Amino acid sequence: MEHATVTAASIGPGVDPSIVADGFMMAALLTMGTLFAVVPIILAMIISPRETSPKLGAIYECGMETYGRARDARFGVFYYLYALLFIVFEVDVLYLLPIVRIYRQGVGLTGFLEMLFFVAVLFLAVVYAWKKGVLKWEQEALSLR
DSSP: OOOOOOOHHHHOTTOOHHHHHHHHHHHHHHHHHHHHHHHHHHHHHHHSOOOOOGGGGOOOOTTSOOOSOGGGOOOOHHHHHHHHHHHHHHHHHHHHHHHHHHGGGTOHHHHHHHHHHHHHHHHHHHHHHHHHTTTOOOHHHHOOO
16 A cells, blocks of 8 residues: 655645645644634524523612613723723733843843833823822712612
8 A cells, every 4th residue: 555645746846845734734723713713603693592581681780670771881980990000010010020030140231221111101000090090999989879
């Protein structure tokens, strides 16, 4: 039994077989990735129940009787700004930990100044949030009325 091997002559003149194999592998991965993304969406559209109920758009309020619709609920910008402030600190830790890890290898004055500039920009973000009143937990902002 003979094994079929891919040679440059069987593909065409001047074509590297490894490039063709890489192209087929990339096409296969792209096809599988697309299928893994699209098939669950199509299956959900086909299989999911089609129930219409007035309670589907209701807000869940800890077992209490709801009023209004979920789309009519308004949340203050206060919570959004507080989340942005958390992201500022999270990004700070995310980028400073690798720098601290390699700092002993000698990043020099340039590395130190770059790190100082990064921390200064994040500090300005905190000062901006402070001036906007994000860190004030006033009773009006926390009330559920």
